[in-house]
Structure formats: structure tokens, C-alpha cells
Amino acid sequence: MIFMRKALTIAGSDSGGGAGIEADLKTFASFGVHGLVAITSVTAQNTREVRAIYDISPDVVAKQIEAVADDIGVDAAKTGMLSNAEIIKAVAKTVEKYGFPLVVDPVMIAKSGAPLLREDAVEALIEYILPIATLVTPNIPEAEKLSGIEIKCREDAKRAAKIIVKELGAGAVIVKGGHLKGHEAIDVLYYNGKFREYRAPFVKGCTHGTGCSFSAAITANLAKGKSLEEAIGKAKEFITMGIYYGIKIGHGHCPVNQNAWRDIPAEKWRIYEELMILGETLTKLNDAYLLYALPAPYTRSEKDICVLRRGEIKFGAPEELASVLMDRMRKEPDIRSALFVKGDVRFGKSPRDILKSLGII
Known part of the structure; x- marks a missing residue:
């Protein structure tokens, strides 16, 4: 039997194929990892807007996770859009039973500006999901929301990262620096009491699905047995390439090209x-x-x-x-x-x- 690693995405579906589980599965495939899915929400979405959101029942979300974990096995998993507090609780309870590494992309707002996490669900995310996270991957606005501090520079990002780990219980956090202007895109990791920076040239290109694809790339590499720091390094290279060679489709925010890797x-x-x-x-x-x-x-x-x-x-x-x-x-x-x-x-x-x-x- 040919051995293949398995990665699970617990996230929403993007009908435009640019973000969500569609981006995650393309990313898993690019790293030679078999992708598994637990769909949390179905969105009617394109490069310009989110037209509708339909949440899957928490029980069905949990059963999707159980179905693949019991039969196929999960080497690493990630969360994306979790939408509401009840889904968050169901995901946390189910994931805890299996103990696989969990990368949490705290998706709150779509690239188009539409909210993907209800306001009352933020506290549930902090209470139930962050403490079981191997790694959390917020962008600057998400890190501000989770930590409660304003982030204007890398030192602020470090303070926010430390709060998310020390006070909120995450295993590690990488605050993505794409929203901070500069010649480089610098992400700040806080892990095992130490900071590390991941740098790449700031490239112009397509950015729809960057957060999903970045966290999925980390998950795929964790599934393949790489250390957390190695997995992040590979994901940084991957997402920089994906943005640079982005797919020029639609009339809004064009999507990352996961296939370039x-x-x-x-x-x-x-x-x-x-x-x-x-x-x-x-x-x-x-x-x-x-x-x-x-x-x-x-x-x-x-x-x-x-x-x-x-x-x-x-x-x-x-x-x-x-x-x-x-x-x-x-x-x-x-x-x-x-x-x-x-x-x-x-x-x-x-x-x-x-x-x-x-x-x-």
C-alpha cells in the first residue's frame, strides 16, 4: 500500500473557488497530502462579495469530523470559517477526542469585507478553540480582535502574539504582517517562549484566499511530519509564490494560485x-x-x-x-x-x- 498523509480542513465552502475548503484542498494537493473535509458553512461568494451564508448544523459538522477521523485518520487539521458559537463548541469537543495537531485560522471577515464570524462567536472561539490550537494564524485585524490591543508595528504584533499564547492558551501564534506596509511581508511567530520572524519580499498580486492557503500549507507540512517552524517556513515560500502568480479572474479580489508551487x-x-x-x-x-x-x-x-x-x-x-x-x-x-x-x-x-x-x- 502506498502511504499518504492526510490533512483535514474544517471550514466553509467558497463557491468562487478562491478561499475556504476549495483553497485548502488545492493547497493540500500541491504538497502531496490527501485532503479531508468537514464543511461548516456554504457561502454564495465570488471575487467581489458574499451574497449568502448557510450554516451547516453543528451535529453534522461534528459527524463529518468523526467520519473521516474514525476511518481514514487525520495527521493534522485546520479550522477556517466556523461562523457561530454552536459550531465552534461542536468542533472543539470533537477535535479534542482525537488529539491531532490543529492549526486555527481565525477567519472573521472575507476579503470583500463581509463578516464570516458572528460577533457573539468571537468569545466562543477564544474560550473553546484557542486553548486546543497547536498554532493560531491571525492577520493584523484578527490579532487585534483576539488580543484587545492596537497593532501599528512589529513590536505591537509581538505583544499581541504573547497575549494570545500566555493569556488565551494557544500553543503558538504567528501574526501575519501583510497589513503592515513595507518592502517586506514579515510574520511574527511566538512559540516556546521565543519570537521568530519570517520574511519575504512584499509582492503585488492576487490575495483572495491567502489566509486559508497559508494555514492549509502549514497544516499539510505538519501532516507530513515537519516541525512547526519548518512547516511555517515552507508555507511562507508557498504563499509568496501563490500571490505573485495569482489567477487573474473575476472583477474583484483575484485568488491566490496554489498550483504554482x-x-x-x-x-x-x-x-x-x-x-x-x-x-x-x-x-x-x-x-x-x-x-x-x-x-x-x-x-x-x-x-x-x-x-x-x-x-x-x-x-x-x-x-x-x-x-x-x-x-x-x-x-x-x-x-x-x-x-x-x-x-x-x-x-x-x-x-x-x-x-x-x-x-x-
């Missing part, structure tokens, strides 16, 4: 294999450059284009040649390859298309 390495390897096969064939063309780009959503610069020349294969095409191919890709996204021979340039969907058109293969 898996797609880019896979595509690079496929390109390398293809060019290895064609390497000897290209020697028939004197001093030619054969370029092969990552799929259009992932080609942002010359670093994303592989070049084969004189038997050598490497990512990082000459800038002047890469710009010619990228200009063509903007008009025709399916075009990914270019052959540059002295006095001539040919374009195609793949290197094979070009070489076939020349009668070389």
Missing part, C-alpha cells in the same frame, strides 16, 4: 527532458538558440525561459531573445517556443512544432 517545478523538469531529447537534433542547425518558456501564467522574465544552445540546457535565456518570445506570448499565450537562427526566427507551441515545420524531425 507544484506546476512550476513540474514544467521545468518536463521542458528539460524535452530539450535533452532534441539536443542532438539541434546540432544540425549551426549556432542556433532554441528557447522554451514556462506556460504563459508563469513566464514573467528571461529567468522563466529555458535555452538550448550547443548542447547546453539552462534556464535564463538571453534578455534580447527572451523579450521577442515574451512579446509573442502576450498576443498568443499558446506560443511557448522560439528558434533563433542567424537571419531568421520561428515560433511554435513547442520545440517539436518548430523542428517539424523545418523538416528536421
Whole structure:
């Protein structure tokens, strides 16, 4: 039997596929972890708004957790949208029975601004969920709500994190720094009485589902047996990439691209294999450059284009040649390859298309 780790998301459903359990399952899959689900609420949602919310009964939420835990097993779990106090109590009582690591994303407000946690449920979250949390992952507004202090800088974030652990009983907390302006996105972890910062360049891109995807990435890595600090480090890399390569859909806050983490390495390897096969064939063309780009959503610069020349294969095409191919890709996204021979340039969907058109293969 092939062994696979299992991660559970206890959260709401986003009909737009950008956040909630949809984002969590994509994230689990990107890390090679089997995703399990306990749906707490169904939302009618898109990139601009939440139109309706229907809460699942607390008993059914609990039974979903029990069903997968009893049969399949859970290596780590996360919570997202818990919506009301009764669901929170049911989740806390059920999770305590199994004792798996629990990452708590204290979802309170959707990216569109719609409330996802009722005001009277905040106290229930603090009383029942935080004390059983392995890690809590609030953004700045959520950390302010939980800790009761205003956060204007990293030192404030550290004070809030300490309150959530020391006074509210969480095992650890990472206060996400995306709302604090700067050249870097700096998250502050408080764990085992020590602070640690996780830094990444502040990238512009799509941000719908960032909190869900970040906490899901931590959960997936905990399920795979990584330490808490390792899991957070991987999740930080993952979410930075997901924002940068976000999916430009809808007319509001476009969603994070969870697939980038898996797609880019896979595509690079496929390109390398293809060019290895064609390497000897290209020697028939004197001093030619054969370029092969990552799929259009992932080609942002010359670093994303592989070049084969004189038997050598490497990512990082000459800038002047890469710009010619990228200009063509903007008009025709399916075009990914270019052959540059002295006095001539040919374009195609793949290197094979070009070489076939020349009668070389």
C-alpha cells in the first residue's frame, strides 16, 4: 500500500473557488497530502462579495469530523470559517477526542469585507478553540480582535502574539504582517517562549484566499511530519509564490494560485527532458538558440525561459531573445517556443512544432 498523509480542513465552502475548503484542498494537493473535509458553512461568494451564508448544523459538522477521523485518520487539521458559537463548541469537543495537531485560522471577515464570524462567536472561539490550537494564524485585524490591543508595528504584533499564547492558551501564534506596509511581508511567530520572524519580499498580486492557503500549507507540512517552524517556513515560500502568480479572474479580489508551487517545478523538469531529447537534433542547425518558456501564467522574465544552445540546457535565456518570445506570448499565450537562427526566427507551441515545420524531425 502506498502511504499518504492526510490533512483535514474544517471550514466553509467558497463557491468562487478562491478561499475556504476549495483553497485548502488545492493547497493540500500541491504538497502531496490527501485532503479531508468537514464543511461548516456554504457561502454564495465570488471575487467581489458574499451574497449568502448557510450554516451547516453543528451535529453534522461534528459527524463529518468523526467520519473521516474514525476511518481514514487525520495527521493534522485546520479550522477556517466556523461562523457561530454552536459550531465552534461542536468542533472543539470533537477535535479534542482525537488529539491531532490543529492549526486555527481565525477567519472573521472575507476579503470583500463581509463578516464570516458572528460577533457573539468571537468569545466562543477564544474560550473553546484557542486553548486546543497547536498554532493560531491571525492577520493584523484578527490579532487585534483576539488580543484587545492596537497593532501599528512589529513590536505591537509581538505583544499581541504573547497575549494570545500566555493569556488565551494557544500553543503558538504567528501574526501575519501583510497589513503592515513595507518592502517586506514579515510574520511574527511566538512559540516556546521565543519570537521568530519570517520574511519575504512584499509582492503585488492576487490575495483572495491567502489566509486559508497559508494555514492549509502549514497544516499539510505538519501532516507530513515537519516541525512547526519548518512547516511555517515552507508555507511562507508557498504563499509568496501563490500571490505573485495569482489567477487573474473575476472583477474583484483575484485568488491566490496554489498550483504554482507544484506546476512550476513540474514544467521545468518536463521542458528539460524535452530539450535533452532534441539536443542532438539541434546540432544540425549551426549556432542556433532554441528557447522554451514556462506556460504563459508563469513566464514573467528571461529567468522563466529555458535555452538550448550547443548542447547546453539552462534556464535564463538571453534578455534580447527572451523579450521577442515574451512579446509573442502576450498576443498568443499558446506560443511557448522560439528558434533563433542567424537571419531568421520561428515560433511554435513547442520545440517539436518548430523542428517539424523545418523538416528536421
